[in-house]
Structure formats: C-alpha cells, structure tokens
Amino acid sequence: MKFLRRFFIRLSNFSTGRRADQRLQEEMAEHLALQTEENLRAGMSPSEARRQAALKLGAAQAIREHHNAEQSLPLAENLLLDIRYAFRRLHRSPGFSLIAIATIALGVGATTAIYSIIDATLLHPLPYPNPSELVRLEANLTGVGAHDIGLSIPELRDLQNSGVFQYVSLSFYGTNNLTGSTQPASISSKSVSPSYFAALGVDAQLGRTWDPHDATPGFLPDVVISDGLWKREFGADPHILGKSLRLDNDVYHVMGVMPASFRDQGQTSDERSTDLWAAAGFYGDPAPPPMRATRFPFETIARLQPGLSPEAAQGRLDALIAQLKKQYPADYPTQGGWTIHLTPLAETLVGKVRQSLILLFGAVGLVLLISCVNVANLLLARASARGREMAVRQALGAARMRLIRQLLTESLLLFVLGGITGFAVLFCARKFLLQFVPESLPRLNDISISWGVLAFAVVVSVAAGTIFGLAPAWLTSRLNLNATLRQEGRGSNGSQRRSRLRHALVIGELALSLVLMIAAGLLLRSFWDLFKVQLGFNPTRVVAIETSLPNPNDPKTDIYHTATQEAVLLREVLRRSRTIPGVEETAVSDRAAIPLGHSQNDRRAVPLFREGQEAQSNQPPLIDTSIVSPEYFHLLGMTLMRGRPFVDQDVEDTPLVAVINQAAARVYWPGKDGKGEDPVGKRVLLLGRLGRANPDWTTIVGVIGDARTESLADAGVPQIYLDIYQRPAKFLAFYVRGQVDPAAISAQVRTQIQSVDAELPVFRKETLDDVLSSSLSVRRFSMEMVALFAATALLLAALGIYGTISFLVNEQSREIAIRLALGAQRRAILKMVLRQGLTLAAAGAGVGLVGALIVSHLMAGLLYGVSPYDLFTFSGVTAVLTAVAIAASYAPALRAMRLDPIATLHAE
Amino acid sequence: MKEKPDVLQGTLALMVLKTLDVLGPQHGYGIARRIEQISGDILALNQGTLYPLLLKLEHEGSIVSQWGASENNRRARFYRITVTGRKQLQTETRDWNQTAAIIARFFEVKAEDLP
DSSP states (O other), rough: HHHHHHHHHHHHHHHHHHHHHHHHHHHHHHHHHHHHHHHHHHHHHHHHHHHHHHHHOOHHHHHHHHHHHSSOOOHHHHHHHHHHHHHHHHOHHHHHHHHHHHHHHHHHHHHHHHHHHHIIIIOOOSSSSSGGGEEEEEEEGGGTOOOOOOOOOHHHHHHHHHHSSSEEEEEEEEEEEEEEEEEEEEHHEEEEEHHHHHHOOOOOEEEEOOOOOOOSSSSSEEEEEHHHHHHHHHHOTTTTTTEEEEEETTTEEEEEETTTOOOOOOOHHHHTOOOOEEEEEESTTTTTTOTTOOEEEEEEEEETTTTTOOHHHHHHHHHHHHHHHHHHHTTSSSSGOOEEEEHHHHHHHHHHHHHHHHHHHHHHEEEEHHHHHHHHHHHHHHHHTTHHHHHHHTTTTTTTTHHHHHHHHHHHHHHHHHHHHHHHHHHHHHHHHTOOOOOOTGGGGGGGOOOOHHHHHHHHHHHHHHHHHHHHHHHOOOOOHHHHHHGGGGOOOOOHHHHHHHHHHHHHHHHHHHHHHHHHHHHHHHHHHHHOOOSSOOTTTEEEEEOOOOOOOOGGGGOOOOOHHHHHHHHHHHHHTTTTTTEEEEEEEHHHHHHTTTGGGGEEEEEEEEETTSSSSSOOOEEEEEEEEHHHHHHHTOOOOEEOOOTTTOOOTSSSSEEHHHHHHHOOOOOOOSSSOOOTOOOEEEEEOOOOOOHHHHEEEEEEEEEEEEEOOOOOOOOOEEEESSSSSSSEEEEEEEEHHHHHHHHHHHHHHHHHHHTOOOEEEEEEHHHHHHHHHHHHHHHHHHHHHHHHHHHHHHHHHHHHHHHHHHHHHHHHHHHHHOOOOOHHHHHHHHHHHHHHHHHHHHHHHHHHHHHHHHHHHGGOOTTTTTTHHHHHHHHHHHHHHHHHHHHHHHHTTOOOOEEEEEEE | OOOOOOOOOTTTHHHHHHHHHHOEEEEEEHHHHHHHHHTTTTSSOGGHHHHHHHHHHHTTSSSSEEEEEESSOOOOEEEOOOOOHHHHHHHHHHHHHHHHHHHHHHOOOOOGOOO
C-alpha cells in the first residue's frame, strides 16, 4: 500500500512537478535572502554574508535534483521528452515520415483486415456458450468407404444414454412452403430433435424452445421462428406466440422467437440463416418404425459433458460401439466397419476455407514483413545522416542506452502512427472492402472491426516497431566518437556494419516478394485452369428457377404424392414456359441436379445394389442421385455415350430406368479385365431414401458423358440419373434456355407456375454462368488477394532496392567523381552501379526461390492442374523480379553516370 | 575537527512537526532557525534539505502552507501543522520514546547485572 501511495504521489508530482520544483527554488532563494540579512546584521561583509548563507543552505541544485529524481518518474519524463523530440523530427522531414507511415499503414491495415476475417471465422466460429463442448458426430462404414451415413433412432438413444454427452440432437435442413401471406414463400427450415437448442445453449427471446427431454413421436405441433422471419412475415407482432402458420399445408403454432443475434450452425450460408425450426421425434408417423438399420442421413450434433475432452469422448464412444457390435451382430456386419467419428463442431464449419484463410494470412504477413523491412531500411539510411548528432550527444555524456531509447521511441512513434492510420483507413473503408469477400465464407455477417481487432493492430504495430526499430537504433548509436566527429560533414563512410545490414534487408525484401509472387502465380494458373476447364455441359443462356412442392406429414393430404400426380403439374408448367418469348428449351430436375449450384445439403447419396454382384446384406457403395426430366441432358448439352436417354414413354407404370455417367460406369462396372463392361441393360436397386424404400429393380438404359456438375475441380464424380416422371421430387428447378431477359424471366416463370398452382413459391433465380462464377468465388478471392499482396510486395521491394542503390551512389559519389576525373568511362560507371543492383537481386532471388519451394509445397492442396514446382511460374516470376530490380536501380545509376566530378569534389 | 552527527533518517520530520506544534505557524527559515537553536551546533544540517521535506509533508497532509508576511514584511510561505500531523507527531513521539527507552536500557545494563 505504501508503495502504491508513493507511486501516486510521484505520479501527481510528475504532472505538477514543474510547480513543485519552482516552489523549492523560490523557498530556497527566500531562505538565502533571510540568512544573508541576518549575517549582515551580525556584522559580516556582504560577500561573506552571502557565502556563509549559501554554505549553511548546502548544495541547493543537488538537493533539487535529488528531490526531483526521488519524487517524480524520470522514465516517464524522459519518455515525454523523447516523444516530443520524435514528433519534432518527424515534422522536420515530412517526406520521410509520410512514406514510412504510409508503408506501415499499408502493412498493418492489410494484416488487420485479414485478421478480422480470421477472427470471425477461425477464432470464433461458434457464437454459442462453451463452444468447445460442441461436436459433430459422423457415422461411417469404413469397410465400404461410406461416410456420414447418419444414425438410426435406436443408435441415437444409445448415444443419449451413454453418459458421454449432455445432449445429442439430430437436425435436417430443408425448405418448406410457408403459405397464408401475400406470396407463398419458401423458407429455410430445420427439422431437429427437441434438444437442439438446449444442445446449442441458446434460448428464445420471446416465448420458449422445446423441452429437451420431450420425445413425442412424429412432429411436435409447435415451431420456433427466427427474428428475421418474425419481422419479415409477421411485422414483429408482439402477440405472435400461439398463432398458427401453414407449412407445406400442415398447421403449426409459433412457440418461440429466437434472438436477432442468433445464427444457426451449418456449413452453408443458407443453412446458417435458417428461419424456422420444427421438432420431431423422428419415429412414428411420418417416419418409418425405429429399426436399428433404418438410418436417417441427418446431421448429428452433440454437447459433451462438461470437462470431457473430444479425445476422451471418442475413446468412450469407441468402447460403446464395440459393445453394440457385439450385442447386435446382425445389424453391424464386421465387413461394414461401423464407426462413429467425433469432430469439434468449429472445425467442421470452417474446414474448407481454413486453408485459404491461412494462406491469405501468410501472404499478408509477408507484406507486413516487407513493409517493416522497408521502413527499417529508411531508418538505417537516416542513421548515417545522423551519425554526427549521435556523436555529439555521446560526447556530451549521453549514455548509449539513453540514445537507443530515444531512437527506439522515434521508430515506435512511426510504427504506432502507421498502425493507427492503417486501422483508421480500414475502419472507414470496411463496408466497401466487405463487398469483395465471397458470400460463401462462413460467418461473413459476423466480420467486424471489434476491440479485439484493434488490440491486434496495436500489438502488431508495437511489436513491429520494437523489432524493426531496435537494429537501426543499435547500429546508429554504435559509433566511433573520434572518427565520426573528425569526419565533419562528410557522412560516415566507415559504417560497414550498417551497409551490410541494409543489403541484407533489401535481399530479404526481394526474397519475400519473390515468394509471394510465386504463390500468386501458382494460384493464378490454378484459377485459370479451372476457369478454362472442359465443363462437359453448356451453361450459357440457361436460367434455373426453383420451386418446391408441399410435403405434408400426412401423405393422404399430398396432392403431388405419386409421380403421375406430379407429372401433370410438371408437363403443364414446361409447356406454358415454352410459350414465353425467347425461350427455346425447358427442362426440370430436382435441386440436387442443378449443376454446381446446389449446396452440400442437397447431395443425396444412396446405397447402390448391383444385381448379381452383391447380396442384400452386404454394405453397398453410395452413389449421388439426380432426378431429371428427359429434356435435361439436351438442354445442358451433355452428350450421350451409349444406350438411350429418358423418353416421354418412361412413366410411373413402365419399368424404372436410369442413366449413369461414365465415371459411374468406370467405377461400378469395371469388367473382369478392367477394360470396362457395358452397363446398359444392367439392373440396380436404389435403397435408403427416407420413407420411400423402393424394392423395384431399375434398369440402366444409357451412359452420359462426364460433366463437372458436382465440382469444377473433379472431373468424374459417379452419378446416377433417374426420371422425374417415375420418381417424384419435391424440390424442383425449372430450366429455360434461350434469349431471355434474366431480370424478367423469374416473374414470367412464376406466373406460369402459379397459374397452374397458386400455392407454390417461386424463388432463387440464377443463370448458370453466375452459378459457375460463384462456385469459384473463394478461389477467386484468395487468388486476387494474394495477387494484390504480391503486387504490393513487388512495389515495396522496388522502392527498397531503389532507395538502397540511391544511397550507395550518394555514399560513393566521391569515389565515382574521382574515377570520372581520372578518366573512367561513363558507361563503366553505369555498369558498376547496375551490377550492384543486380547482385542484390540475384541474392534475393536465390533466397526467395528456396522459400518459394517450401511455401508452394505447403500450398499444394490449394492448387489445381499445376505442379507446385511449376517451372514456367518460377522462371517467369524470377525474370519479372530481376527486371524490376534492374529498372529500380537504373535511375540512381543514371544519376551516378551523369555526376559532375568537379562539382562533387568541390562540394566535399 | 570532530565529525558532527548526521540527521537520523526520519527524525528531521519529527523535529519539524514538533517545532510547528509548539510554535504555531512558521515559515521555512523560522523552522530552520528553531532546529538550529535547539540542537545547537551539534547537528550538521544542510538547511536546504528542509524544503523537499516540507513539500513531502505537505503532500502527505501533515502540514499545510499559505502565503503570509514575515516579521520584516517579506512575503513568505507559512507552514501550519494539521490534525493528521498532530496524530502523526503523537505516534512518532511514542515510537521514538520507546526506541530511546530500549536503547537506554541496553546502555545501562552492566556485565554483573546479567544472571
């Protein structure tokens, strides 16, 4: 306590110090005067009186200084002085200060921008309490390579009773038709276990969510809606609770409204903006009876018991599974290899973009490093100009530590000012910059410039300022007093160490920018290759418009229950759409068949049993299915390789038919010798669709050419296409090809659809070209950003080498002048300077190439179609760097060549 | 010449407080004179060191100061002891007496007195 009080006294003295000192001085003067008077009265001579008085008072100056040192904070006082001096210095050379501050602002601003993205996505991916307890469960059949097969109700109960989890919750994302308001709307909805919100740890802002232990069969009659839906569709009605709404013709009641800040978890932005949650027990009507083998392909999330690590939980889970396998050997055949894998939920959400973001952060870190190096270089250049100042200060008794402290204060001030500038620019431009972030990035809406981000910017600037200010300060303060002072105004030629460091810095800068440029070059080539890839289908002039049919819980109320019922609607809508002016072709498919456009949620993998190849009990491979109308292949320009496409004669009553792609033919009918056998005419059984187990054999009638409809990067994903007139689908996409106005077509198609059924929502219109380009968005974003950073790095490196060579020319101007005076050829001088630039460039490129090899090896996963050691990119980029280095040294070299020897030597 | 004893740490403050307590408000020179008179020539005091001490005591709230006129009508800063100062003086006086008593007892003890 006493220490603290003393500190506060000192602190207050620090602010009032000047006054206290003044008072001391006055009081002592007063004392002196009184004593002198008294001495005079005692009969001393005036001079003796003063002398005696002063003797008696003691060393006034020393007492004052001692008092100041003891009662104040000399460190802070010095710091204040240093800062004031640093400000004055910055003010005196505005050009230098501006360049340095702008460079740092660029580096810190860019780094902070990327950090703000990482902060929102990687560091805080889950906006729920205790996010580390949340895990995602994935059941796999490792024996047959089937992933994420889902859980059955008995398995779910086993997990709930295992004691490993607080809650285990199934969820199934989809869309529902909300009817009753002005325009039928399709809303994102999730069917979840009643424990879903309890597992996430979030409660409603209005009303409540379900009781986590509620396990009624079928759907519960109450739903929870999002704040957005509440405001959009219900005008934020405060009496919403208990009101009814119609979903796919079923009536539900609103039980709760989630807070505005709540975002659902999920891998797509659609899923994260879910508007409505319905609870289901997932057994009883309409779900099939709870059998151990009837698995739902649902997402399973769970909250671990507090304090249980994911690893420990996995261990207990493995034990449970081993026991279940022993207990139910018929349901879990050994060759299936049933396992349940547990992953922290946060990891599953950012998995895909993680690599891209880390790459970006690395790239921007390099830019920051280069800008710091550049500023350090500028500081060093100034150091030689300040050699005299430092020598004089030292000669006057300044300690070296004191000098370093002063120099460090100056560089820290520069960096902090730069950091603040960068942050301010970022803060003002955040809205503008966010436009460039691809929408597919998870938690895009949560990217913000928060206090944490500000703290990051400040820490980065201070750390950079300390690290990159220390070396110049060290070298500047280290000098030979005699030599420097004797050299008078000639600058310090003897600063060998300093120029070595400058060269090292420039080489480092060049190397770093080479690394960045090679990374950018490789990404650019990958992007270009993907862009130019043979799609296997033709997206031009095709617009896809989605609608969805109601899917009521009671099949008896479903007017589109059978394929024949649905066919009437589909054929009529297609016929009417063809009458829209400009439309040449139309087709319809389920949502999973939209090329590249559909999200992960729509992918439907079903077990594929091949006739004669597998017994029923074996675990079959899974294959992606698409349900399409006969016109689909022609409209998308996909070529038939063998057999026939669907025809109008394939209807519900005729034998089921399917078309597969070449990849499926290659993988599943490889033939005995591996040359491939003709799959046409083979029969398969497709099982496992929820509630629609179909025991009928499906005959393969045709093979279609591979198309990159699943992923641009993957040429051959096995696909099986089914006929929409044989297998009804609820989530539909209508396609039109032709000279249509993309802005108007949506309304035109809506009119046609709703003239057939006014209850159907029509939503999400997109041209396939847009779909294509947005499927590249994350790649494009990281490519563009890295390219931008690389360009910045190159510019900074060019500035660095220009500065260094200019400085060298200045330093050597005497030598050059003497050479010229002695008759050296001007061309030789030019060559001499250029050679210095080239040496630096060569060293930089050498170091950089090694670094680039390491980096490109690490980023191999982000590349497509180009080797990480692509010779063309490596050599091209090196050539560009060398050319820029030569160009940047050319100006100072010309100046050296045109030096006037007489003027130079006179000036010295 | 014989070395004069230095002012013992902390005792100067005690002297100042006692002086102000006995004599009432005083200016710095007056306090210095008083200390000199009482201690005679025995104590070697750089009178200048008095002033930082006065500042410190004022900061601690033991004394307060205000401008006034000295005997020969010069403007001078007068110091006055506060309630806090009086309390401090009491405690320190007691402490000092205790210490002095203990030390005195040690000096009185002779070898034959010890059991």
